[in-house]
Amino acid sequence: MKDLWEFSVKDYIKEDNYKNGTLFNLANGYMGMRGYNEFSLYNNPGNYIAGIFDRSTAQVTELVNLPNPLLMNIYVNGQKIDLDINNVIDYQRSLDMGNGILKEAFIVEVQKGLRVQIESERFVSRKNFHRWACRYSVTALDSEALFVFESIIDGGTVNSGHNPKELSAHYKVSSVQDLKPGVMMVAITNDKKIEIAQASCIILKEKKFSRLKFNDLQCRVQQAGDVIAAKGETIVVYKFGAVYSSRESSNASTDCKREIEAFIADGYEAELEKHSELWQGFWNSSDIKIQGNEEAQKALRFNIFHLSSCAYDKDPTVSIGAKGLHGEGYKGHVFWDTETFMLPFFIYTQPQVAKALLMYRYNTLDGARRNAFMNGFSGAQYAWESADDGLETTPKWGYDYNNKPVRIWTGDIEVHISSDIVFSIFEYYRATEDKDFMFKYGSEIIFEVCRFWTGRAVYNKNKDIWEINSVIGPDEFHEHVDNNFYTNYLVKWTFSKALELREKMKNEYPLELNRIENYLCLTEKDYAIWKNISDKILINKQKETDIIEQFEGYFDLKEYEITSVDENGMPQWPKGLNLSELNSTKLIKQPDVVMLMLMMPQEFSEQELKANYEYYEKRTMHKSSLSPSMYSIMGMKVGDTHNAFSYFMKCINTDIKDNQGNSLLGLHAASSAGAWQTAVYGFGGFSIDSQDRACFSPWLAPDLQSIEFSVVYKNSRIKVFYDHEKVVITSERDMQVKVYSEVILLKSGIECEVRINK
């Protein structure tokens, strides 16, 4: 029986090393290490610590590609083992997702009569976040051999290394040290002088190296040891690693040294065991089991594995970039992707992590205030792209689909993000009832965002409406549009929820409200304006038809029909279309109106959902990896399931099949989240109704036989199983839920079965 917990490649192809760096990335929320292949010169290495950014000479601040400690040259009888030079006889590389371990195994023929078998493991500890390690088991199959192990920390890494026009250096190596044994390198980032101390040490199992050598190569540091192996004898080398930075430590190199010493004392297997236990614990509560399609099962686990690797609950000053901790794409910046796409996963499986992610927004509120201030507004304007401090970090220019330089406007005018964050706060609060968070932190964010909208919206005296003009909505093909439905509706909702919140706080948390009102200078006058805007902001609902105009003037744009798809099943540009005129067509990049409807379906009728879904889906180019999963879910919701499964399969394979062609730049983290959402919201039919009840209306593609998943809601884990015939549902705590239209009172721990009428 094939292992459904393993994602693997069975052939070595050097051109795949770049995307495999992403697919085989390991992370624990504190740090990420790309799947660097030690036995090839062809790699794009990446080692990151969440929150460490630097700009220097780059266009915008970037998640720093730190020194790479994963280099390990293994020589046999003086020849370096190199998969691109040696004859590779047997090869497999695999991710043990259940235990969080990356493995590689192969046999190479270095020359005639000299075959070497290598099995390697690597993990980034989920137990002790500053630790990572590798284990190499090396066997000379044909005769006695001399092995030399050369372990290196390479302090010559850069960002955008494969693009000389963008290449940037972000740190200087300030010192290297012999740890006796082991090596340590301290690097200091250029702008903010953040110190990063990295240590590594190779130690033989049960034997000693004949000799250990330390080399200070200024921007590289290495430890080399040699050992003679008998024919057939397996030499096991442990490589211990530790990382500390001045973000969390006042003496990073001391702490790093202490950490690696403690790690060596604890031992590799002990740490691996604790790490694996935590992974198994995570899967016990958050796995999604699918029967009927093994590829889907593995790929779904792959996405969940990688997404959950991106964050942890210990640092409220960092969040998840669009490419996870998996690559340099988008410079590690945080987008609306995090709140809109990824937060639900964390809210409903690991709420503590969700809280930390939202605290990042609280802790960058001053940056958002500065953005507003620099744009002439009061309140807080969250950055479209955010890094360490919340200041706007979107580049002002880039390259369009024709590779021509083009001004980027998202940082200036894709303003909906501020309310996406508000939405996410309420979703978190609804699921967790975390009053401490909401009333100390969430509320301040919400009120500041309201203060921003008050300036950003303009009152149209003639029509007695409020308008928000010159924006970009979720669909980025169209810029400088007026009264984008998504934005305006979300703003309306923001004010409405803010006023509710204020009422609640007046009654239940008057002291906290008083503090905020004093701090933000809020008066009744402000609240009156909020109400006014909420009531009178322009919402483009039509009376005659259910179809909502995405923004003013959308319906007058040029129609283009999408008639063909590419080899990945994604729409191809219609013939005759000039890409520089996208702005004047009805083609959209990803769901916009439909996105809003997905976020708050209860605000619309079934007809409206269906009509807008049908209208916009066939005009969507899916040029964002976020797109297919959203349509999949909405399709299931409105009963148009013909794309549901195929969009699900595309979504879960985004990086596995590299169907955007750029997986080498990092994980499509929002797409990974979309995979979870499609399974849970779509197949699992999970939603929350207007009475704050968890509802489950599963729908499964005929291709799939059953699905089983859990969500954490109101501090209770609810487990759901569905197989076309019945829904079996259990809740940790007593809870009222809905299964399809039936309201059910679940008793703590008692399984309840609902049979489906056909």
Next chain:
Amino acid sequence: MKDLWEFSVKDYIKEDNYKNGTLFNLANGYMGMRGYNEFSLYNNPGNYIAGIFDRSTAQVTELVNLPNPLLMNIYVNGQKIDLDINNVIDYQRSLDMGNGILKEAFIVEVQKGLRVQIESERFVSRKNFHRWACRYSVTALDSEALFVFESIIDGGTVNSGHNPKELSAHYKVSSVQDLKPGVMMVAITNDKKIEIAQASCIILKEKKFSRLKFNDLQCRVQQAGDVIAAKGETIVVYKFGAVYSSRESSNASTDCKREIEAFIADGYEAELEKHSELWQGFWNSSDIKIQGNEEAQKALRFNIFHLSSCAYDKDPTVSIGAKGLHGEGYKGHVFWDTETFMLPFFIYTQPQVAKALLMYRYNTLDGARRNAFMNGFSGAQYAWESADDGLETTPKWGYDYNNKPVRIWTGDIEVHISSDIVFSIFEYYRATEDKDFMFKYGSEIIFEVCRFWTGRAVYNKNKDIWEINSVIGPDEFHEHVDNNFYTNYLVKWTFSKALELREKMKNEYPLELNRIENYLCLTEKDYAIWKNISDKILINKQKETDIIEQFEGYFDLKEYEITSVDENGMPQWPKGLNLSELNSTKLIKQPDVVMLMLMMPQEFSEQELKANYEYYEKRTMHKSSLSPSMYSIMGMKVGDTHNAFSYFMKCINTDIKDNQGNSLLGLHAASSAGAWQTAVYGFGGFSIDSQDRACFSPWLAPDLQSIEFSVVYKNSRIKVFYDHEKVVITSERDMQVKVYSEVILLKSGIECEVRINK
């Protein structure tokens, strides 16, 4: 007609990149640059400045592998051109020996429909020694394309990079600078703080880059520029380079900057033209033309090209290491190879260079004095392996043929080198009559060496002989031998010549003699001892037979017969031989007795030459690349020519065919010199008789039709042509010479023909 001035490879094989680094090395005596291939990740780069050594953590001081300025990444439409990744359609790499230019030309298919043609040139200027340059002509064959050129100086080079057990770093990068445009890096060696400033600058011909980017990557510095090319348009990029060091400059970085600015102003083609003119001038005077075997012609020129690249006449503080300026082998140390094998080439083609090489020995005389002092002797004991200061730098241990660690004794007891140097001084003086050198510098060396021998030889009272015990002769298979014939004979000759010299100076240069006698504290008593040793030193000539015992007890050693040769035609170890017992067999590594006889044939009868040649040649393993050529020459001298041509072919192909298996470590410089000697001394039959007359007794293998060469003797260039039927000889100045047994009086510029009687 094939180009006999070109050495080329017509296929790209990445495994050959390492030895090709040697074969395609360019040097000018000041610096050497290995044939690094910009379009592959597989290289062992090497960039050296003669005289820059460093020890740091290495076993002994090493010629420093300086930062590598040759990196040039070329990207087309975002993809890096890489011969190991792209589809290589057409390929050739060649050395234009006539003009001193390295060229590479190929077409690669980067992807379907994207072919790029690249033609590159590189030269290290023979005109301005601090300059080197490249020119890249790049054409996108199929469509318009965006090219990015990324030129890098890599300050992360190390010595012994491919052997982690020996790997050593010898410098730190102290600064990088933007030359606006261009880049400069300053590195400082660890021990002696020698500064090396290297600059490079890429400039487009007739166009400008769209944009230039400078990146300070701490241990690397780079300049990148992009340019759009039309389909079929050839983009030409010049890469200018300059180097300066604190050995010759008090402000290396200022001089380097000035140099590259001047170079750019002069222009690439102008420098190349002057450089080529000098190369052509060299060949006009020093070429050897062979008819009848094109392989032999090209290979002979290859050896002469590389040997003459190793030295120039501007620096009397450096000499030629065993591996030339071509690699790290033997750490760049200077051996007897230089005086015994290479000096003749320079004496008889470029005497100014020979003088500089001998001045190195004068300028390291203090080091030799220190060696003697530390060994308990007076006078000067030249180092077996010498680097920058003349101190002994032979490692004390290494690895034997079984890869086991073994004590190396050559540095302790291979003492003949001091007299090899004396021999070379006299050979130089005999050829040039350079009294200035001999009486100011040479004499001091010679007398100091005599003072050393006085202590190193011991008087055996019982036998009333002087002995030199516990030495190693040229044959290094035997250690701690007594009264090695080569050593003793050379010492006898040294004293004899020194006493002659003293007489001459007493009469002609009394002031100089007085200075030396005061300085070295020489008295009549010393001279008496010198005479005594010269008369009574033990020389192992037998009365009964002509065969000379190589050292005391040699005849009693175990006999082993060499019965087979390997694929390179070199002897294989006899069956049953235990390599650790070589010391107790009669097998020898290279000529020892025969070597002495080659150096001073006039001291022996024809019978003695022939008998010892026959006796020792069949016991020689030729484990030194110096060996075959010496036997070839002696063979021709004694009339045993059956090996002459085959040994010649092996010798000239030592590096071309990598027949020692280690050409990746550098040029076998003495073997290259042996190639010249075999052609000139062997085929050309050139020698000097006891009356100091130039004699020519050519012998040509039947495989060859004719030979033409020149030697500079007593300030006159003598040109010789031979074709089995006649010798045609011309001298610049009036001179008496011998052709075979005939004495001829040549008139200046008048050709003289001597027909051969058959």
